[in-house]
Amino acid sequence: MDDVSSSHLTEATKEKLRQTIDRVERLEEEKKEIAEQIKEVYAEAKAFGFDTKALRQVIKIRKIDRAEREEQEMVLDTYLAALGEI
Amino acid sequence: MDDVSSSHLTEATKEKLRQTIDRVERLEEEKKEIAEQIKEVYAEAKAFGFDTKALRQVIKIRKIDRAEREEQEMVLDTYLAALGEI
């Protein structure tokens, strides 16, 4: 059993622990807030008359498209790198 | 079929659509970045010697505790009192 997992933590270790928990909790809070903002955007769009289901589909497709484009760029990079080595 | 769901969108509607998609995509990007930051904090903690599994449990318990405290602030005294006598 080492210092960190034992019940005898140094002050520095305890401080580190406190900081770590604090940072995670803050970040999770921020993440939650952003998720709520996304919801609000959809609610607004719905109120405007958009079909949110279709909207979500569009955004999903665009994400897939980006992923595909990135993949293609990666393939291109690989070829270019291979060419560079010739 | 109204303007919004038809294929004949006014310029204003198209602009609104573009903005909506843009806002959602930005927010999702932010959310993703924060999720990555959380991962980094855990990775750092692990490198420091903390047991990340235990760390996650601590954070989870603190969340449950907060939830419980919030629930208990509700006006349920009567029912809880009755339950306490069981």
Next chain:
Amino acid sequence: MDDVSSSHLTEATKEKLRQTIDRVERLEEEKKEIAEQIKEVYAEAKAFGFDTKALRQVIKIRKIDRAEREEQEMVLDTYLAALGEI
């Protein structure tokens, strides 16, 4: 493409498929019935004069309490002790 995902299924495979679908559908039916029974219990309680919203909260709190108790049975003494000193 293997037998299972191809359009040429053996009799045994088709039978297995039928059984699987059947079992899931039966279980979902049972689940639905129980959900209805829960609804009935709440309806009955409401007819008796209970505040079902409060009732649901009581049950939710009892669930949180159980979850908390289970969490706390975990070996987290060290971290909790450290946190207790904050």
Next chain:
Amino acid sequence: MDDVSSSHLTEATKEKLRQTIDRVERLEEEKKEIAEQIKEVYAEAKAFGFDTKALRQVIKIRKIDRAEREEQEMVLDTYLAALGEI
């Protein structure tokens, strides 16, 4: 404030409350068990080589089909009832 929501509950009311909570908790437990059984069936099917995503689709479609058939029967009933009144 009536008896049920006041802090002065009769023994009979408390007993009724206890019973209600108990019944709900039991039913929820049963429901949870059935949900787990459904999971197991899917896990088994997957181990057998079935594509569970497709399987879920099939079951969903069958559910929609049943709903449609029932709806059509209802429409038929309505017409028959209307005819009966002539």
Next chain:
DNA sequence: GTTGATCTTATTTCTC
């Protein structure tokens, strides 16, 4: 009739 609440499904995320 529109918001709010609940319940279920689906997807994503995380861990092992």
Next chain:
DNA sequence: GAGAAATAAGATCAAC
């Protein structure tokens, strides 16, 4: 990469 857990979405239903 498989399985479990968390989160989010959608659907449904009641209440005001």
